[in-house]
Amino acid sequence: MRANSGSGEQGRSFTERGRRAQIVEAAIDTIVELGYSRASFGQIAKRAGLSSTGMISYHFRSKAELMQQVVTDVYAAAEELVGERIEAAGTARGRLRAFIESSVDFYRAHHRKIRALTEIFLNERGDDAALPHRRELEGLREMLRAGQLTGEFRDFDPHVMAVALRHALDGVALRLGVEPDADADRYARELATMFDLATRSG
Amino acid sequence: MRANSGSGEQGRSFTERGRRAQIVEAAIDTIVELGYSRASFGQIAKRAGLSSTGMISYHFRSKAELMQQVVTDVYAAAEELVGERIEAAGTARGRLRAFIESSVDFYRAHHRKIRALTEIFLNERGDDAALPHRRELEGLREMLRAGQLTGEFRDFDPHVMAVALRHALDGVALRLGVEPDADADRYARELATMFDLATRSG
Amino acid sequence: MRANSGSGEQGRSFTERGRRAQIVEAAIDTIVELGYSRASFGQIAKRAGLSSTGMISYHFRSKAELMQQVVTDVYAAAEELVGERIEAAGTARGRLRAFIESSVDFYRAHHRKIRALTEIFLNERGDDAALPHRRELEGLREMLRAGQLTGEFRDFDPHVMAVALRHALDGVALRLGVEPDADADRYARELATMFDLATRSG
């Protein structure tokens, strides 16, 4: 029999959730270390301390489901941190700055997760996997447009700006992974200033 | 006897160079269409109109060498176009704008190549593949620093700005691939304005 | 401690026998639905309402033992019905007709069991599984030979006739499974007439 009956994490035993989380972590490690195309079950199992790849198939219906779970987990962790800090800000400029700074904060602690995410998005061509990415882009666009309506932001194209910001942040995540002792605060400060200058009106 | 003895393109016969170029083009098509992890020799050969994968192995020492050649070819094409237009500009601000606009111009015609490049960078972990990417980043950083020395640019961190610009442009390339009728000029204009505002002094 | 120590059904607790019967039924369902080669413990457990394949291994020493039990159970059920009606007939011709008609009667109600049986015979090559099949063929042969001794049957080869009858009946069972609204009585009547014509003397 198998444990991978449903698709969410509810309705799973304690041990089951633990194992799944452990495998998801190992998958992230593997993707970061070897790249998506070389992230085989064998490599993931090795990093998870499992004695066979059958164990992964036991806990996940397929490789796609495992990758989907990686995406879900990373987004859940990120939104928890970033969402709070955006809502705490009073102005559109403040929200933009909060978004950038909290994102970089998240990357500082979790750049491995972001790196893995990027690879999955690029490699999984189905729209299912890219959906959260697209949703985030839409949220960003809305935030920028709102600032334009209040007059805080100048009249730029919100879509282009959102794309630029989103990928600039991706680049930071990538850098934080590649540069061992990069100063995350510096990245946060500089990016915040930069997009503030690029967006503000007047 | 095999044709894949050296590593550069010199010292190869005319037909040999032709075959290699044809395979490189097919590799780009395949990566864009299926993703790096599914870009097998079989798929590449099919797109190159070859009836045997042995042909690819005959012309390239290994898969890694083929990917390296893709990177080399794409960079050669890009630098030819972009380099010229940067040198034509008189000021640092002008050079920045020229860089952005000519990059987008290049992406408009060649977003498939850029997309393939991105995938290869993410998947080929060896420093060999990432080298041109790093060199380009350095060039960008120098351009920005030069503008700061002349006082045209404000006192930002050149490295962070270079990373942000580089990845914002990657994002544009990706978008031009995903959005069928995206307006490349709009992207160019908006990005140029945006980075002008973010960098200029005063 | 395990429950699958012996091989027969005696010396087992009431619940134990119940569970085994339930699993045997589920195995039959599975074989009929998916075919022998896809009848895995997982599928059988699902149809038995069990949440673990371990349960099957607990009650049966091995998959072979489970299949053996299916064969035993089906034969026990069939002989009970068929045996009675044969003995009730007074002549050899009557016994032959009774055998055919009661067999079809049995198939009408239990063609799933017969179908499962056929698949097991074909796939389990050990002589153990084929033994009851061989015994039945011998019984049939004896019945035919007896009719020849009394002069009711003509001088055919009893073995060939037994084989033909046995497999013709198998074919009926298979048909009753495949044709949703097949008329079992028609099959019984036709076959009885047919073998009567083929066997009777004069």
Added chain:
Amino acid sequence: MRANSGSGEQGRSFTERGRRAQIVEAAIDTIVELGYSRASFGQIAKRAGLSSTGMISYHFRSKAELMQQVVTDVYAAAEELVGERIEAAGTARGRLRAFIESSVDFYRAHHRKIRALTEIFLNERGDDAALPHRRELEGLREMLRAGQLTGEFRDFDPHVMAVALRHALDGVALRLGVEPDADADRYARELATMFDLATRSG
């Protein structure tokens, strides 16, 4: 690349056809020896003298295609022999006898093929595989019905008779496989007489 491009045998090289035939033969051997459910690529490769299962995948797109080819090959061989002899007969009774005798003749030489066929039909549930089997049954039915129209045959149910004959013959094939020194001619003679008695009018 791979050789298994089309689905028929035309357009294949000489060597290719040879290898495919060799693998088909090995598949038949394996099915007869181990049963369909244990006829893995590994076992087939071993019997074909191939050093790896990859070879089979190279020549056949999938296991299903290999099994389909077995069915096709066996039917082609059988129809060649049986078809001729049926057409040579002048009466319906003659055609029936010719069908039975030539079938048994074919089984004598090729009972392994027939045995394999039966297993594939039972295990491959898709209608694709069972199609030739159904077509043959229809042909048989037509032959019997034609005899009824000319008055040579009595008024039996052609479908039931066809099923009985078809499976009686299957049984013979199975017997010829199991009984090493079975007398095929005896089977042919007895069956022909038996079905003659069962079908003829008056």
Added chain:
DNA sequence: CATGAATGAGGTTTCATTCAT
């Protein structure tokens, strides 16, 4: 130069079976 056959490693997945709880 080009082909297609061959190889063998490695990919994901399914499976029967064992075992701790």
Added chain:
DNA sequence: TATGAATGAAACCTCATTCAT
């Protein structure tokens, strides 16, 4: 008894690469 986690073998299949022709 029953469960579900774990195991490891074996399944089918794809792949890069080599080689004879």
